[in-house]
Amino acid sequence: MEIVSAGVSESPLDPAEASAAVGDDRAGAVVSFTGVVRNHDGGRAVDWIEYSCHPKADEVIGDIAAKAAEAFADRGVHRLWVGHRVGKLVVGDVAFLVAASASHRAEAFEACSWLVEEVKRDIPVWKRQVFPDGTHEWSNSA
Template structure:
């Protein structure tokens, strides 16, 4: 298994950029999750999201990857973006590889849920009507 990759970045995330981290001849499936900024939330138009991270957020992200990898024995990797993101931007990329698809899907879902609950990253939504609000505080 390769080293775990967990990164917080202000740079754009490219789909597929983590595939080579988890890929190995033993794995027949790579499952990835792409969290993309959408244009609405709760019936309101969204124009922009701002993500801010605690200075230790990358350590928390690494802990999430390690937890899922230790529990499943599978290679996992994740990148979360911070800063101002517009509709269509990729905010979170999480990938897991496994010999078979079912275990890869389950581990990837577990990884994303763990990231959402455990990594101290905060989101501020800017709505089309000019109002903004913090989410999940």
């Protein structure tokens, strides 16, 4: 099992690049999840968001990816890619990206889903949403 990439990034995340990076001749499936910035939250319009992270966020994502590699190594999962943006993002930008390749689709879906849930639960990233009236709101969930 190879962890191709795991961490936070100030640069844009590219779903096609992540999917290509996890490609493997042994894989019959490549599954990805792309979380994008939406234009609303809780019934309010959102103009843009800003993600901030704890200095150990890279380490946390790396640890989660390592746990996934251990958990799925004997299940035909070959490569993993996981990244979360930090900084200012606008509606439509990719904020969170996970990709997994596996011999079969069920294991690729399961590994991808597992990574999404674990990262969303444990990553030390905070989101500031900015609304059209200039007000903002902080959330401790990425």
